[in-house]
Amino acid sequence: MTATPEQFIAINKANVETLLSLANTAFANAERLAALNLNTARSVLEDGVANTKALLAAKDVQELVSLQSSLAQPLVEKVVAYTRSVYEITSQSQEEVSKLLEAQVAELNKGIASALDQAAKSAPAGSDVAVAAVKSAIAAANSAYDSLSKTAKQVAEIAEANVAAATNATVKAVSASTKASKKAA
Numbered sequence: 001m002t003a004t005p006e007q008f009i010a011i012n013k014a015n016v017e018t019l020l021s022l023a024n025t026a027f028a029n030a031e032r033l034a035a036l037n038l039n040t041a042r043s044v045l046e047d048g049v050a051n052t053k054a055l056l057a058a059k060d061v062q063e064l065v066s067l068q069s070s071l072a073q074p075l076v077e078k079v080v081a082y083t084r085s086v087y088e089i090t091s092q093s094q095e096e097v098s099k100l101l102e103a104q105v106a107e108l109n110k111g112i113a114s115a116l117d118q119a120a121k122s123a124p125a126g127s128d129v130a131v132a133a134v135k136s137a138i139a140a141a142n143s144a145y146d147s148l149s150k151t152a153k154q155v156a157e158i159a160e161a162n163v164a165a166a167t168n169a170t171v172k173a174v175s176a177s178t179k180a181s182k183k184a185a
Helices: 005-056 061-122 128-184
Strands: none
Touching: 005 061, 061 128
16 A cells, blocks of 8 residues: 555644644643742742741740741642642643644554555455464564553542642641641741
């Protein structure tokens, strides 16, 4: 089977569309990260000014210590929220790219299967074994890819659960230490 110019044009068009989708995904996620960073920087600056004013208004050391411990928890919670947001953006980006790549692999597999079928039709007599071996190898490669893809998704789910657990543990630990330092003061 020989490819016609129309087939080459269609393949190139599909590849360009895929690249544009990848670029749009990358830019959208970069834009989300930039917005998150700007909002976080603004919030940290505003909180820093307010906290500094509060600390400067402290009348004695005990009030200063109490203020410092009460200001720590919101800061940690904001850091945790920021980290969670970054993680969500990167996870969603990875998921979108994975979907695009899976679609490309599926399309490639269709093309290979079609080409193999065409080759099998025009192959000389007795080449059935060779065609079957190639089809078997492709099926094994696809199976390995599917297994790898499923494993990667499971690892991502486990990582997400671990991040959530670590985040909750951090917030609880800071909350507990803040309460303990308030009682001590």
